[in-house]
Amino acid sequence: MRNLIVAIFFLGFILFAEAQELNCNITINSDQVSQTNQQVFKTLERSLNDFVNKNKWTNKVYKENERVNAQIFITITDYESNRFKGNLQIQSSRPVFNTSYETPVFNYKDNQFNFEYIEFQPLVFNENVYESNLVSVIAYYVYVVLGLDADTFELEGGNEFFRKAQSIVTQAQGSNSSGWSQSTDRSRFELVDNLMSNTYKEYRVAMYNYHRKGLDILGDNNSTGKQIISGTMNLFDTMMKRRPNAFLIQTFFDAKSEEILNVFSGGPKVDIIKLKETLNRVAPLYSSTWNDIKY
Template sequence: MRNFLIPIFCILFSLATNAQELNATVTVNSSELPQGDLPVFRTLERSLNDFVNKNKWTNRVYKENERVNAQMIITLSKYESNRFEGNIVIQSSRPVFNTSYETPIFNYKDGQFSFQYIEFEPLVYNENNYSSNLVGVMAYYVYVILGMDADTFSLEGGSEYFKEAQKVVTQAQGTNFKGWSNTGKDRNRFELVDDLLSNTYREFHVAMYNYHRKGLDILGDNNSTGKQVIAGTMKLFEAIQKRRPNAFLIQTFFDAKSEEIKSVFSDGPKVDVVKLKETLNNVAPLFRSAWDDIKY
């Protein structure tokens, strides 16, 4: 019996340790291009899915049901001589405790995406060596996704992953590709991870944890308390707003959360929506139409 159990244990252990971090779908949309049906686009899509999902990005052991759900949608606007230009939309989500609901965590569009790629070339990430802009951008967003997800489960849980993303930025700054520089007016990859690691925006990480772990995750068991926590969490953004008006991270949060917040407060136990809407209109006025749908 012991000899039988040992190989079974080894197989199960191997499966557990080999489980990767992401359950992601990468889509390459070439429909805008006149040569959009070329095989290279499908090859690129397959290679990117393997790169994101089969690489081991951390030292953590993820169970299959712990893998982070994500989508990366690359829309190409130009292709010529192995040079690609376009944008990439990154979306991630996580399940809410005791529900079948997936809450959006990160929803971001990066319009400064260009790279070179030769069909069938291997995509290899080395944390100590910048190999290509394609690999750099994809690795950067993998770590941002992992960091955002970890922030929702433990206070400042994403810091180690944001530091890995920052390493990519540092390596990429010696290139001519857009999105990595700390100069210019456009918000970019440099600014995003710099803000995520800055003490100036410490309340953002508290908000991510409180909103998800202390708010959403208890809604099923205690709807009233969960709503009160979520409503209180919105006050944290006021501190950031006073310090840094129109902060990048505030916009990032509400890009992902505006519709969900509206839905949370659309029915069930009442909270003081007068003060809530006042806070929301102050910290996220771009989403005023969503806040107008929250009824008194």
């Protein structure tokens, strides 16, 4: 009996110690749909939360405090006969060393989201077969989020995850569902293809330098951290000269614009004039934000 108790305790300890990869909250908004029975949306929301948070997406061992924090907001704009149409907003973050601050890593909106779903239908992901657009889209973004998070801790640390996302794209392209096509502007294909392309290599170097060499040392050495973050902006300048209006540049600043403003709005000084010139070149959509960087 004692051995049995010890075995159960040990198993429980292992299950606790080796957590799933994600701590993700999925919310569904169906306010735009004239549907008297809202239960199907609530059921779908519960199923998606279980699907993302209880699945084991990799062979890596994650401790509870290493789980990647994320949120997915799904807005349903049309629903008829088990067919859903809408969009989803994906956000992820990771902690900054020696602080209580969570830095945004990914903030992205996908407007090409449609799928079929029958209430209580099991959501099962098979990485070798395309079976459901709902499952494929969510699994794709799981791997993108995991890949980007890994890139902030290790240079090109997300390769394994991005390859899985690419595999999902390849399988889904024959489905004729929107958002996967190579010819569609800012599609799921384009996002992960650019992440893996040598043409945009500076983006992933910037993700590592900005987070691991910059933000993570701000608490201990604010001046050096700010200098590294400022210098990281030059990588986007280099990438932009090769590929003007690069898709990935916008995804970075969609997540980081307010944070960059806060980092450089106080503390040890850097060359703000040169920094603002660079920021206005690489991310002109946020020029009003850059103009607020003042001492």
